[in-house]
Amino acid sequence: MSQIELAPPVAPDWQRWREGLFSGWANGLVTLATLAAILWLALPFVRWAVIDAVWTGTAADCAGETAGACWAFVGAKFRFMLFAFFPPHLQWRPALVLALIATLLTLSALPRFWSYRLVPISLLALVGIWMLMAGASGLEPVSTNHWGGLPITLTVSIAGLAFAFPLALSLALARQSDMGIVRCLAIAFIEVLRGVPMIAVLYVAMLIVPMALPSGAAIDKLLRAQIGVTLFFSAYLAEVIRAGLQVIPPGQMEAALSLGFSRIQMLRLVVLPQALTAVIPAIVNLSIGIVLNTSLLAVIGIHDLLNAAKTSATDPIWLGFYSEAYIFAALTYFAICFTGSRYSLWLERKLKASDRH
């Protein structure tokens, strides 16, 4: 008698397919009906996007008698959709910013690099991004009105998350605390921001904040939008972190206090490491939500990726290729967010696995 545990036999692929598609007459019928529906939906799209499409050429080639998509438009407007109104001769700067962000995200995605050192590194990177975009120390200055495209979408998201985090942490702790007034203020902040649509928060940032500042003072439009995004997401992030705090059994805190830890030490060494690790996948999912929701900046006239795509179709030479522009933007968003959500799933499995040991 062998003591070795045998893995359950895995059926070969073709068998799983046959089982999944034609296990009985009803299942077979469902397969055929689904196939018919997919073809009915996809064929016109494939005709438009592939068969009748114009892949290269000028606007004149697209203006002809074709009923298909004009991908030549995406080729011609590629730079604009990525960087919007950033001066073309300086476009190496937003390109470098994208590279910087990609490096930063890759680094912080790997659990092996997780440490408190990531915080100063991210802050440094944000300063670097700002210097590259705005043009500090000898670079030609570029006003934030000319910033745009994918760098805006990503920078606003990352800065939003970075600045929302400390705020959300304090809000979550305040909501859990035994101090009544502090708790009430935190609850009011969180529930008000979660109860209104994001667009209302952005309107406040755009229309009310300039009026509420003392006369003479002014805050840049993009910065105001950034503050709005940050405050809005800090409320959601606070609830995510609170869920993590609730996972910690009270015995842990009592044990830490009885060992003579101060309350700050207890939070930093016992509570937060466990609570935050438990909600990292949820934080990643929320970050995807931030990236998707920065598209609302388009409504208040900031040229993020979506607005850049929309504006590119108002070029008098290439007029009205909205569908192509939106599909390009959709693919870009999808690439970013799908990677993020797969990563979150992978992370969840990994954290669960390490939890068992």
Add this chain to the structure above:
Amino acid sequence: MVLPMTRQLQPGPSGPGPVSRLRTWIGPQPLQQFALFFGVLLLFVFLGQNTAESMHRMGLTPGFAFLSHQANFEIGESVLSYSAGDSYARALGAGIANTVKVAVVGCLLATVLGVALGIARLSGNLLLASFVHGYVELLRNTPLLLQLFLWSAIIHALPPPRGAYTFLGSVYLSNRGVFLPSLSVDGLPASVWLPAVLLTVFAALVISRRLLAGATFYLPKTAGTVLGALAIFYFALVSLGFSASVEVPAKGGFNIRGGLSLTPEFAALLIGLVVNASASISEIVRSGIQSVKSGQWEAARALGLKPAQIMRLVVLPQALRVITPLMISSFLDLTKNSSLAVAIGYPDLVSVANTTANTTGQALEAIIIIGTVYLTISLAVSAVMNLYNRRVVLRGEGKR
């Protein structure tokens, strides 16, 4: 026997008084807490004073007096009758009605589509399940605003009414909007008979629930009761001298006439919101049903229950406990997301309030109105949900 005696003999209040209760509520460091509270209060007073000053500089008077002034803009469509020249209050009311309309219809359709997709995802069929999976991933990883822009672009790129796409000779898709067959009762406006029908359905549901004593998920009997009630309602209408008829839209000249017509903006918003929410709802339904442990299925099968009975009597009652709160929060999301209407030209509350702010300059008041309406909806729904949760959780704990 001794304890109550000693308690009665003790002087003073038996429980903590209001002062000590307040002190427990405030907790440690009351002075610092009051300082924080007054700091926040001062900040708001400071910002408010600045705002009032700025408004005076712009020649505006803070306050809601402008609501009774004449609004000189048109609203594309509205459930509430409104025309340029009516008051701002009425314009905003029309906006609220439009928001409610798209939210209610959207939630209903998203539930139907989402539940169907969730079940499709769970069906053993590999092709159908992967197709739905792809649909969900595509919708969840692209911004809703982009989806709305795309739907709007697609609807505006449809052929004019003359060459409109037709399905079954009764549904028309054109760049002037979507046309559907409609039900009408001759001699009665829809605002009278539609609520009556809804009331009938609701009454039938309540009665069937009472009669079947808690067996909520017995679909055939419930459906039978509802259909029966509707039949009685129909015969009552006919015997009172009204006649109901189905009106099918038809091409006539340069436009399509008759039936129910949806404007391109409403159609784009509704389709966008429904398709987007259906992706989340299908995931909620799937995870809710999968949250029921496989042991429950096996035990039910061992007891000799049929698959339909297992679903109705064992799985759904447990899954619904997980599904309901998530479903309601996705209804709230849909309602809040309907504010994106402003970007594609459907006159919802945010869009009308935005126009109001632009024409009167009273941006602060307009935003306060938006915030109040959405907050009222959100807080009311979450209050009801907390009540429901407490009931369901308590009931569940009690049975275990």
